[in-house]
Amino acid sequence: MTEPSVAEVIPRRFSEVEPRVARIDDDARAVDGHPALGDAVWLDLEHPTTDSAGFLVDDRAYAHLSASDNTAPSDNAASDNTARNDTATPRHWTLGVAVAPEARSDGTRRALVAAAVRHVAAHGGGRIVLWVLGARAEDDAELAAEGLRPARDLYEMRVGLPITWQPKWPAGVRVRPFEVGRDEAPWLELNNRAFAGHPEQGGWTASTLARRTAEPWFEPALFLVAFDADGLVGFNWMKIHAAHDGDPALGEIYVIGVDPRAQGTGLGRALAIAGLQAVHERGIDTGMLFCAADNEAAFELYRSLGFDVHRVDRAYECEVPPV
Numbered sequence: 001m002t003e004p005s006v007a008e009v010i011p012r013r014f015s016e017v018e019p020r021v022a023r024i025d026d027d028a029r030a031v032d033g034h035p036a037l038g039d040a041v042w043l044d045l046e047h048p049t050t051d052s053a054g055f056l057v058d059d060r061a062y063a064h065l066s067a068s069d070n071t072a073p074s075d076n077a078a079s080d081n082t083a084r085n086d087t088a089t090p091r092h093w094t095l096g097v098a099v100a101p102e103a104r105s106d107g108t109r110r111a112l113v114a115a116a117v118r119h120v121a122a123h124g125g126g127r128i129v130l131w132v133l134g135a136r137a138e139d140d141a142e143l144a145a146e147g148l149r150p151a152r153d154l155y156e157m158r159v160g161l162p163i164t165w166q167p168k169w170p171a172g173v174r175v176r177p178f179e180v181g182r183d184e185a186p187w188l189e190l191n192n193r194a195f196a197g198h199p200e201q202g203g204w205t206a207s208t209l210a211r212r213t214a215e216p217w218f219e220p221a222l223f224l225v226a227f228d229a230d231g232l233v234g235f236n237w238m239k240i241h242a243a244h245d246g247d248p249a250l251g252e253i254y255v256i257g258v259d260p261r262a263q264g265t266g267l268g269r270a271l272a273i274a275g276l277q278a279v280h281e282r283g284i285d286t287g288m289l290f291c292a293a294d295n296e297a298a299f300e301l302y303r304s305l306g307f308d309v310h311r312v313d314r315a316y317e318c319e320v321p322p323v
């Protein structure tokens with residue numbers, strides 16, 4: 001088999017190749033039912049760092065490398081992947097790979113990954129993180145050959161709506177929609193506490209939140225905030241996705257959290273149920289969310305509400321020494 005020929009794309013040419021990359025991603029999406037490239041790639045194509053790089057195999061496959069401190073793929077996390085360089089600690093490199101169906105059996109992805117690894121080695125080394133959406137055992141084997149090992153799984157979970165339960169609020173808790181201009185500071189403080197130690201969700205700033213509440217999909221009525229005598233104690237922020245590519249319209253539990261002081265009191269369950277009810281009242285028949293495989297409390301809550309794992313997204317990582 002001849003080795004596919006990989007052409008490196010420098011940041012100055014990103015805008016030129018972007019339409020080709022979009023076509024490759026569309027081709028992949030048409031068979032997979034989901035895009036291959038996350039928001040982080042599109043953001044970096046628009047605003048690259050000097051060490052960003054693209055790799056093309058004709059119009060059949062594309063890999064994108066950006067130097068970054070963040071590493072996740074899901075919609076809510078990946079769009080926060082603003083590229084930041086940190087020369088004091090080993091660099092994190094986010095790799096995205098899209099391969100059109102006709103190039104999936106000829107070593108194209110391996111050649112792209114190998115080119116990306118060489119680029120990282122030549123630019124100071126560091127940790128490469130590649131998220132594969134809908135990962136399978138074949139992915140583990142193929143990527144292991146290039147030194148990338150499975151590191152973390154993220155589950156996309158779904159449930160048919162309506163669910164049968166009604167929210168049971170703990171005593172003294174009242175719930176209302178999020179109020180822009182009033183709830184930001186306490187929400188940020190609570191979010192960052194509930195997600196302390198979480199690489200993507202735990203470090204939100206006022207501007208991260210402002211960008212989200214300015215998005216066209218944002219609806220305060222679907223962002224529930226719960227208060228007790230001591231103030232904000234929990235929240236459930238829902239996001240509606242229109243039907244596309246054969247996927248039904250989805251009501252996503254976008255971010256849900258309960259103050260550690262009130263965890264285990266039934267508030268998370270009540271918030272989850274209330275949010276799913278709210279999207280169902282808008283005609284949505286499928287609930288959806290992303291859950292880290294090692295988040296036992298959240299996973300158990302979702303399973304008990306009837307959610308099943310719909311897709312497994314897997315982060316593959318490797319440490320690349322500088323050359």
Ligand SMILES: CC(C)(COP(=O)(O)OP(=O)(O)OC[C@H]1O[C@@H](n2cnc3c(N)ncnc32)[C@H](O)[C@@H]1OP(=O)(O)O)[C@@H](O)C(=O)NCCC(=O)NCCS
Pocket residue numbers: 194195256257258259262263264265266267268269270290291292295296297298300301302304
């Ligand atoms: C996940 C979270 C929202 C759950 O809220 P909560 O108020 O603590 O949960 P509840 O008291 O309503 O419990 C609901 C169910 O969750 C599961 N659960 C909760 N805590 C658990 C734990 N420590 N271990 C295992 N299961 C647990 C149980 O199934 C429980 O049902 P049960 O009480 O009938 O056994 C909350 O733990 C949290 O904010 N975690 C940090 C942020 C986070 O991870 N968000 C989810 C991201 S996907």
